[in-house]
Amino acid sequence: MPRITARTAGLCGGLLLAAAPAFAGTVDQKLLDMLLANGSITAAQHAELSGDLAKEQQAAERADAKVVKSDDMVALQQKLAWAMNTQIKGDVRVRYENIHIEDEPSDGGRDKDRQRIRARVGAFSKINDEVDAAIQVASGGGKDARSTNQDLDDYFTKKDVWLDLAYIDFHPLQVAGLKVVGGKMKQPWVALGDVIWDGDINPEGVAAAYSRKWGMTELFGSAGYFVLDDNVDGEGVEFEHDLRLYSGQIGTRFYPGDSFKVTLGGSIYAYDNDEDSPSGSGFLIANGNTTDEFRLYEAFGQVDVIGLPLPLSVYGQYVKNGAARGVDEDQDQAWLAGFMTRLFDVAIDYNYRDVQRNGVVGGFTDSDFAAGYVGSRGHKVKLKYDVSKNFAVGATYFMAESDFASRFNHDDATVNTLQVDVEAKF
Numbered sequence: 001m002p003r004i005t006a007r008t009a010g011l012c013g014g015l016l017l018a019a020a021p022a023f024a025g026t027v028d029q030k031l032l033d034m035l036l037a038n039g040s041i042t043a044a045q046h047a048e049l050s051g052d053l054a055k056e057q058q059a060a061e062r063a064d065a066k067v068v069k070s071d072d073m074v075a076l077q078q079k080l081a082w083a084m085n086t087q088i089k090g091d092v093r094v095r096y097e098n099i100h101i102e103d104e105p106s107d108g109g110r111d112k113d114r115q116r117i118r119a120r121v122g123a124f125s126k127i128n129d130e131v132d133a134a135i136q137v138a139s140g141g142g143k144d145a146r147s148t149n150q151d152l153d154d155y156f157t158k159k160d161v162w163l164d165l166a167y168i169d170f171h172p173l174q175v176a177g178l179k180v181v182g183g184k185m186k187q188p189w190v191a192l193g194d195v196i197w198d199g200d201i202n203p204e205g206v207a208a209a210y211s212r213k214w215g216m217t218e219l220f221g222s223a224g225y226f227v228l229d230d231n232v233d234g235e236g237v238e239f240e241h242d243l244r245l246y247s248g249q250i251g252t253r254f255y256p257g258d259s260f261k262v263t264l265g266g267s268i269y270a271y272d273n274d275e276d277s278p279s280g281s282g283f284l285i286a287n288g289n290t291t292d293e294f295r296l297y298e299a300f301g302q303v304d305v306i307g308l309p310l311p312l313s314v315y316g317q318y319v320k321n322g323a324a325r326g327v328d329e330d331q332d333q334a335w336l337a338g339f340m341t342r343l344f345d346v347a348i349d350y351n352y353r354d355v356q357r358n359g360v361v362g363g364f365t366d367s368d369f370a371a372g373y374v375g376s377r378g379h380k381v382k383l384k385y386d387v388s389k390n391f392a393v394g395a396t397y398f399m400a401e402s403d404f405a406s407r408f409n410h411d412d413a414t415v416n417t418l419q420v421d422v423e424a425k426f
Helices: 006-022 025-037 043-079
Strands: 086-101 112-128 131-139 161-170 178-184 204-214 217-229 243-257 260-272 295-305 312-321 333-343 346-355 376-388 391-402 413-425
Touching: 025 043, 112 161
Parallel strands: none
Antiparallel strands: 086 112, 086 413, 112 131, 131 161, 161 178, 178 204, 204 217, 217 243, 243 260, 260 295, 295 312, 312 333, 333 346, 346 376, 376 391, 391 413
């Protein structure tokens, strides 16, 4: 029987190496079969080489599969990059609400005993390292900027959905801490109370905000330009004829000692062409206002006490309308003071406020306190318990006296409001 020599083996190996890149699996196997047929290799050598060839082919197939999978994954990531960089967030709230206003008729008046829902869902996307964008829709019984609640009423009819947010957020990498936002946005200023701004209001325009830290101290500020009504004076389409709001704020957070964190700041909200805004609900002059000019100066602060057996934060704000005029021009101030703590896993928020008739804009102040009317004073107590992750129950009670919430009693009419909420977030 022919014996395989070193020369023959080398020739065989060379042929296999030469053939492997040029020919696919069956060609290499045919070459082994030819070598066996002409006696260059034995049957045992043929079987051994065939087994090695099969293993090499399997390894090559696995490597090719990994390359294909890797390429497919890169392509898939490129196609789904927007989804991977986008968060879908929202919440659903079911509420029972009872409002009782002194001397209002029980039927057909401003008293309410109702069930309400709020639903919000939004897409918040990272476009690139410097740009974010967001769109959010929300429920609501109308265009009221101060509410996204919808009454459960009207024979199971479908409920309205409104555009609640739509903005672009530019934060250049070259200027850390700066962001410029345009569109219908979340409030760009720090708010430690809701005397000036109801929490549901999302202003429209352009704003810039900046914050920077030096050790244990942070400086923050913002400025904005917002459009409220186009061509309010009827004299032209240029921007100088629009009802506009200019905002500015500056503040700081610092630690004066190991046991305290302090936040202090001031704001100005200046309206332009506000004297041309028609009075009435839904316009700038509303819910008890008599002045037709507003320039609000705000001072606010909060002290967080650290290391106590119970967490404690004390906060407040003071507002003066420097442009109030008319018969009630001296009714130009508003203030709020309160505290927050937690007891037995129940979050507690209490505050007292006094909002004079022209201290703030009646169309923008908290819509729940005293049924949303200025010329009011009283207490707010809010309790919230987290049942489980992203699921909570709570209750809020307002005990107020108002000069304008009742149409039949303009002298400290009581306005008591109870809200019981069940809320889920996702």
